[in-house]
Amino acid sequence: MRSSIRRRIRSTRTPVALATGLLLVLSACAGSAAGNDKGKAADEVAKIGLLTPATGPYAAVGEDTRAGLELYRDTHGGKLGGLKADIVVRDEGAGPPTAVPAATELVKQQNVLAITGIVSGGSVAGVLPIAAANNTALMGVAGRPEFPDPKLTAHVWSFNTQSYEAGAAAGPWVKDHVNGPVYAIGPDYQGGWDQLKGFTDSFTKAGGTLANPDGKTTFTPFPGTQNFLPYLNKIAQSGAKAVYTFYAGTAAVDFVKQYRASEAAKLPLYGSGPLTEGRQLDAQSDAAAGITTFATYGADLDNPANRAFVAAWQQRHPDRSPTIYAVAAWDIARSLDSAIGAVRAQKKPLTPEAVNTALGSVGQIDSPRGVMQLNPATHSPVQQWYRFEVRNDGPKRANVAVEQLAVLGG
Template identity: 30%
Template sequence: MKNSIKPAITLSLAAAVAGIFAAAPVAAQSQAPIKVGFMLPATGTYANLGNMIENGFKMYVNEQGGKLGGREIQYFKVDDESDPAKATDNVNKLIKRDQVDVVVGTVHSGVALAMAKVARETKTLLIVPNAGADVITGAMCAPNIFRTSFTNWQPAYAMGKVAADRGHKKIMTITWNYAAGNESVKGFQEGFEKAGGKVTESLTLPFPNVEYQALLTQIASQKPDAVYAFFAGGGAVKFVKDYVAAGLNKTIPLYGPGFLTDGTLEAQGEAAQGMITTLHYADNLNTPRDNAFRLNFAKAYKANADVYAVQGYDAAQLLATGLKSVNGDFSKRDQMLKAMGSATIDSPRGKFTLSPAHNPIQDIYLREVKGINNEVKGVAIKALADPARGCKQS
């Protein structure tokens, strides 16, 4: 009797030990870091914007003790150079070479369009922390593509309403001839003309050309009631200064989305003072959430937070929501994506939810430049949702 029991015990023990060793790689794998790939501009006109996004993202992760959903975060970086021609190769470096779990990027809409195409094809989770190309959460919408910023349509449409409310009837627009600029101008025109105004002419120049003089001369000769401009980064600095140097601001008010004055005010100096813009973030919101965010950012990076830092911060918050819903188990993709889509993000800009197309439904603020701040003057439109034209996602 004893002899018959002993082999059974031995076999059971052996099986248990084997099971422990077989499970070890699975356990180790579940605790492996989540790989986050930043594809952001590190050089060129948008370099500072990319840096602010990255810092905002990392600050949220650091606030959580370096983990999201219980998982360590490992970072990989590619400079996108704001060059759409290099975008596909660059994003594939992160997806195929580095095998990242999630891609975060970018600033330039043309680059982001290529990134979104690859994300759709590879089913890679993509969080867009800036680029506002309407189509990304429009016709190109997908379950694995999210945005924590805006569409080009949103602040532009709001400014169209503001400009009409201020009594302007005829306005000219000016921008770089690329996705972000063209969509911003269209959004402004939709809002302005819906409220009774008329865009008389739309001027463009190639990105990132900053030789504005001929176009400013054209504006001076046509004498519109006002001008709507979309530029960002170094291009916005030069445009605002050139506009004032030409004396146009004395008789023709200059309006734009907040990118015209966000992250640029120190360089623009006196030229930007008094400018009115619209955006989903503003200085001096004076809420406990925003005050804490700005204080922590200033301590961590010795710089004032801006909209780009907020968008990066919220990209990390959104990823955290998804990972928390599955206890860090990235293999439960469907459950994670569903949680991200239904999230309420407690953003420094104010709480926002996501549309079915995965774009923020958010307040668009009216702001005025005072010193080195884009101070909030009110809300241009509350809880503005992008129309997500062409999105088939439900």
């Protein structure tokens, strides 16, 4: 079954995927175009700031982000754009109170060429004005809210998704496959609001109805909610025919395990990719079986770039599968490789502003998720979305791609 699904996914790729072979050749040269410079350039260092959670509910996301960034650098001679790459790591913490002073130090004292990572939408909102004032690129690995100010958008680059897109991809499919109302639930913070709005907007536009009281999404306090049973009991009594959710990190583990132990367990559970990613899936164990998620990446995607990436990843991290956060960090490093190389090839001063400008010309990226490109207006990926199911894959469970959905981000 799995091999036939893979063949179907490969055979139905969008036309942009036909460029993959050419991209493989071009990308091998992109970061090294300026690598033959001699003299003073040999002493230069490409200093990149990595601002990501080291503690708290999203610590695992931070660890995967750092691992993806370092994996690209270390498998490319320790360099980005032909220069030795120094990754300066700071703790994002749980949001702006920690992220803002850390970002200020990275920009003002460390003089980094770009800031990568950033998981919390609140952190993005707090850090972005600092980055923009210094013409420094802010390159995120998680979903982000929309920013209407073009002066800010010019400096924010999202290598995951815009936060509403997972729900937007899921809504029409859920409407077509669930005969009745759906209960929507998620965490009460910016990322949860955006994720669930994407679902409720697309689901109701397709003709679906919500089983929630007053037809409004139920939001659980974040990060304080660890006992979901009161909410799950209400879901079981709501008349819902299915549930759609977004949780990530430790909250995803708590929610899924308690879901399977509750009266709501009889209902199909749908969610965005982080619900069952990486170590969350391992911790959820049997409770995750059969869950359907909507995402842009799974470690089993069958394309040359992903096979190479997963092989390199497993050499370093045999205990866990890569996540979209690791892939986004890998793609960030690849894009910085290209952008820094382009600035140096043009003999321009290597400044944050020059790197930010060069990112706009990176073009298509042969990512492990498939060929994608950053939208020049929104600076977020135009990419293929998939439906995944948690299934047995040998001795372990995995998120298995079973269907292509829409291409979003245009």
